[in-house]
Amino acid sequence: MKILVTGATGFTGSRVVPLLLQNGFNVRCLSRSTSDRTPLSPLTVEWATGDLSNAESLTSAMQGTDALVNIASLGFGHADNIISAAKAAGIKRAVFISTTAIFTQLNAGSKSVRLAAEDAIQSSGLDYTILRPTMIYGSPRDRNMWRLIRLLRISPVMPIFGDGQSLQQPIFVDDVAQAVLRSLQTDATIGKSYNIAGKDPLTYNQVIDTVAAALGKRIWKLHLPYMPIVRALQFTERLRIRLPIKAEQVLRLNENKDFSYAEAQKDFGFSPRNFEEGIRVEVGFIK
Secondary structure: OOOEEEEOOOOOOOHHHHHHOOOOOEEEEEOOOOOOOOOOOOOOOEEEEEEEEOOOHHHHHHHOOEEEEOOOOOOOOOOOHHHHHHHHOOOOEEEEEHHHHHOOOOOOOOOOHHHHHHHHHHHOOOEEEEEEEOOOOOOOOOOOOOHHHHHHOOOOOOOOEEHHHHHHHOHHHHHHHHHHHHHOOHHHHOEEEEEEEEOOOEEHHHHHHHHHHHHHHOEEEEEHHHHHHHHHHHHHHHHOOOOOOOOOHHHHOOOOOOOOOOHHHHHOOOOOHHHHHHHHHHHHHOO
């Protein structure tokens, strides 16, 4: 079976592609002409140049493939193009990576776009599977945990906006890759959507403590009332002053983000690693 993978050169895609190859799939990777293909350069894959905003280039890239794995974000309004191209190319089977962020109670800008994308996929007529991971971590290429690791390495004090009791359940990148593979291999996943997460929920305080332990450090957690900080950040945003953190990020940090993966466990044997094990791997990338 030949699979077209979008988002192949990204953090998650660069872990999915090798796993597909190891399990006997032929892989064609879609990338923009400006994309860095270095993460996949040692691998034997086909390349197609295209852009998710260009339906014609997508259709051309999908010709001659049997299935689609869409790892590229669904938050930019390209779902209709992707679905149309898949149908035009005769693809029936498709796995889409979405996100548990669609369940946020906040009025996040991309939430409606992602929800519309899932609706389009579910009504597309494709043999789809949607996977919704929580925050993905596992290497210096991740956007969140690596920043935390770098901060805790140099500072004995960790400011926390709020009481740190909100629940987190980050998922290791290789567990996401395994979920993609098992979804493709399991017909029972067709027409279903799954939340996938790390083994157990942790409070944000526990996340900090676990990262600190992996680094061999003791960290003093400085808890700060978060709503005054949110209001101050919202004020600076109205003035178009750019800061390293946004009000929405502080609010999200104080929102529970724990999810059951029982359906994924039942249907395709999803079995994620715990955070302590995963973060030791990521900390191991420190030179």
